Amino acid sequence: MSKNSNTSGKGKKVWILYFAWLVSVIATLGSLYFSEIKGFIPCDLCWFQRIFMYPLVIILGIGTFQSDISIKKFVLPLSIIGGLISFFHYLEQKVPGFGGIKPCVSGVPCSAEYINWFGFITIPFLALTAFTLITISMIFLFTKKSTK
Template sequence: MESTKSTSQLFLFLAWLISMFATLGSLYFSEIQGFVPCELCWYQRIFMYPLTVILGVGAFQNDLSVKRFVFPLAIIGGAISFMHYLEQKIPDFGGVKPCLSGVPCNAQYINWFGIVTIPFLALTAFILIILFMVLAHIFSKK
């Protein structure tokens, strides 16, 4: 019984770690590399940054009840990241609301291997957070 609880806590900690890397990564791209975030990038940050705090509190207090806050933030943030990625990679995809001012949302500051862009990195982080939270939930029930 104790090993499943510690496994659940490990997944909660990993979710927090991913949110930390995503938050620090976004700050690196904007503050150190000088990449100006577009409107959709800001929306993704709005959903990722609180996850760092919420998951940090949950991880260090071993409180899995934070999942009720984590899931909505991660799912909505992931959906925005997915839409943003489509806007970058599919030429005629206009998205729900086109970016009208500032940096265009289809701009690609990075394009590693022709696949990995900043929204792709954010989407990966949101998916991993959701996955780790599902695993934490499953192991907490055993």
């Protein structure tokens, strides 16, 4: 009976990995849509967010399809750092005077808002949401008792 419990527990963890992978794929395709199809030029902070999101597609994909939950130790730092960059970028867009702390010096200013749905949803907000969902998923994998 305990063997079935372990299999069931690992199955739930694989679904959590699959969810996190799906979020990373949607976020990556969304960023590519905005830049390649809509023609929005990414600012410096957008590039840093991409640097932390794009590898997650590969890492989470491999972990998901091999049912390897040990990849959580690689995913969590990337998602936390990427989320912090997204949060900083969102503050730079939405908090008056905050953008003066580190202005972008070349290309598109980081305070530019290509989209502003419902008055608060911007591209960094979407990235922050994705990083947050991935981070929470990885925390669930850490908090549940390991079945190895």
